Amino acid sequence: MWVLKTMAALMALVVLLLAGPAAVWFTGGAGSGDWSTASCEPAGLAPSPAEHPGAIVQLYAARAFSWRGAFAVHSWIAFKPRQAADWTAFEVQGWRMPTVRRRSGVPDRAWFGQTPQVIAQLEGERAAQAIPAIKRAARDYPYPQTYRAWPGPNSNTFTAWVVRRVPQLDVALPALAVGKDYLIDDSHPLGRFFAPAPSASGYQLSLYGVLGVLAARDEGLEFNLLGLVFGVDPLDLAIKLPGIGRLTVPPSIH
Template sequence: MTATILVILMTLVLLLAGPAFVIASGTATLGVDWSRADRASVGLAPDPATTQEAVVQVYAARALSWRGAFGTHPWFAVKPAGASAYTVYEVIGWRVYRGLPAVAVSNRDPDGRWFGSAPAVLAELRGPAAEAAIPKIAEAAQSYPYAGEYRIWPGPNSNTFAAWVGRAVPELRLDLPSTALGKDYLGTGLIARAPSGTGWQVSLFGLAGLLLAREEGFEVNLLGMTFGVDPFDLAVKIPGVGRVALSAPAPTAPAADSPPPG
C-alpha cells in the first residue's frame, strides 16, 4: 500500500512539475482580466491586400489564465485565393454554456493574441495546396461530432477539434503540441489516426493512451498530459512545458542582400 501511494505521489509530481515551472517562469499568467486582455495581431499572417494566393495557417497559443499552465488553444485560419479577409475556425467553451454550437466561425484577426498570449504557427499551406484544403477544413468543422459538448478536461475541447480537423486534412501534417490538452480524446473510440495523419494512437477517454507517428514521434498520454520523444526532430515533450529541443537549430544562411556581420 505504501509503495502504491509513493508511486501515485511521484506520478503527480511529474505531471505537475511542468505546469508549476510554466507559472513560475511567467509563460502563463494567473488572474488575467479577459475583458482587457490584448487580442491584437502579431504579424504572422500574410496580408490579404498583398497576398493573392490561398493561405491556410494553424495557430496555437497558451490558454487563458491558469489554464495556460497546462495547455494551449488552437485555431485554423484560411484565406481563399483573392479573398480580402481570413476565416477562422475554432472551438470556444463559453458558446456551449450559452446554448450555442461549440464551433465558432469568424473573421477575427487570424494571428491575434489569445487573451494576451502570442500564437505560434503549427502548420501552413500556400497556393493550390491551400486552396484544396480549405473546403476540407470547412467540412470537417461542420461535421465535428462534439459540437454540443465542451469539457476543459479531458475533452472534448478546442484541441479535440484541432485533432479532428487534422485527421480530416492529412496534408497539413498537423503536429499538435504536447500541451494541446484534449487532443487525445477519442470519445468512445479506442483507436484513431494521429492528428498528423502519419501514424496511429490508442486512447481511453483521453485519460491514458499511446501515440506513434512519423510527425509526432512517440507519446504517452497520462491523465490528459503528454510525455514524449520526437526522434526525427531530436526533442522531448514535457507536460505543461511542451517541446524541448535536444540540439541547437542549424544556423540560417544570410540573405544575398544582407550586410556582412561586423
C-alpha cells in the same frame, strides 16, 4: 508495507505530472490578470490579403488563459481563399453554444494576452484544395453543443478532428494540445479508441483522452497520462514534457 509503497508511487507520479505546469505557472509563462482587459493584438503572423492574393491556410496555438495555460494551449484554424479580401477562422470556445465559432478578420490575435504561434501552414494549390475540406469538417464536428476543458472534447479536440479530415493537413499537433487525444470518430467501431495520428504518419490508442500511446514518424513516441503528454521524438532529438512542451537539442550540439 505495500500501502506505503503505493502511496509513495502515487505521490511521485503527481510530482512528475505537476512539476512542469508548476514551473510554467510560477515563472509567469501561463499569464494572468483580467480576461476582459487582456491583449488581443495581432501577432503579425498572417499575411495581408492585399499582399498575398493566393490561397493560404494557417493553424495557430497559444497558451490557454490563466491557470489552464500552465497545462495546455488553445488551437484554431484560419484560411484565406485565393483573391479573398479577408481571413476566416474556425475555433471552439467553451462559453458559446454552439461551441464552434466562425469568425472573419485578423486570425492571429493574441489569445487573452498569449501570443500565438503558427504550427502549420499551407499555400497555393494545396491550400486551395484544403479549404473546402476544412469547411466540411467544421460543419460535421460531432460535439457542437458539448465542451469539457479536460479531457475533452475541447478546442484541441476540434482541431485534431479537422486535421484528420483534411488530407493536405498532415500536422503533428503540439504535445500541450490537451484534448487532441480525445478520439471522436464514430465511422467505425474502434473510432473512439484507435485512430491515425494527426500527422497521418503513425497511429494512436487512447482511452477517452486520459490514457494512451501514440507512435508516428512525425510526432515520435507519446504517452498520454491523465491528458498530459510525455514523449520523445528521435528524428528531431526532442523530448516532450507536461506543461513545458517540446524541448529540442540545439543544432550545434547534434
